[in-house]
Amino acid sequence: MQLSTAHHDERLTAPRSWWGIAVLTGLAGALMLLPLGTLPLLAGLVGGTALAGLLVSSYGSARVRVVNGALAVGDARIPVSALGEPEILDAEEARAWRTYKADTRAFMLMRSYVPTAVRVEVTDPADPTPYVYVSTREPQALVSALRAARAA
Numbered sequence: 001m002q003l004s005t006a007h008h009d010e011r012l013t014a015p016r017s018w019w020g021i022a023v024l025t026g027l028a029g030a031l032m033l034l035p036l037g038t039l040p041l042l043a044g045l046v047g048g049t050a051l052a053g054l055l056v057s058s059y060g061s062a063r064v065r066v067v068n069g070a071l072a073v074g075d076a077r078i079p080v081s082a083l084g085e086p087e088i089l090d091a092e093e094a095r096a097w098r099t100y101k102a103d104t105r106a107f108m109l110m111r112s113y114v115p116t117a118v119r120v121e122v123t124d125p126a127d128p129t130p131y132v133y134v135s136t137r138e139p140q141a142l143v144s145a146l147r148a149a150r151a152a
Helices: 016-032 038-059 091-098 139-151
Strands: 008-011 063-067 070-073 076-079 083-089 107-109 117-122 131-135
Touching (some): 008 139, 016 038, 063 139, 070 131, 070 139, 076 107, 083 139, 091 117, 117 139
Antiparallel strands (some): 008 063, 070 076, 083 117
16 A cells, blocks of 8 residues: 655644633633632632633644545544545635535534635545535645545
């Protein structure tokens, strides 16, 4: 079995403003504990900021990869042989596929802060998933990697 040379690796990190919101959440925790004294205030600041930062980090840790003949999106691994032709979605079309055009059976890795996406039909007859929707900041690179992996 030959391994594909096609490669794409992207991390869908959260916007910088979300980190500011995490700090503000810590400040809110500190202010709530202000009447209890200095030590609880510091615990609220550190604990609230750390917890909010952890949530932002985990949400922004989604990866989109094409490696070894498979599309790896989040926890899913889909062989490119089971995928059809990829379609690049601009911001307007991506929003449409996230909302009123969406199929509940589809596999979707959506990040609202990423305006563009790629949609790929699943051609495996044994799989009930009609398509894969992937938010990506580099749709052309993802499509090129998928096509190269399928050709290999």
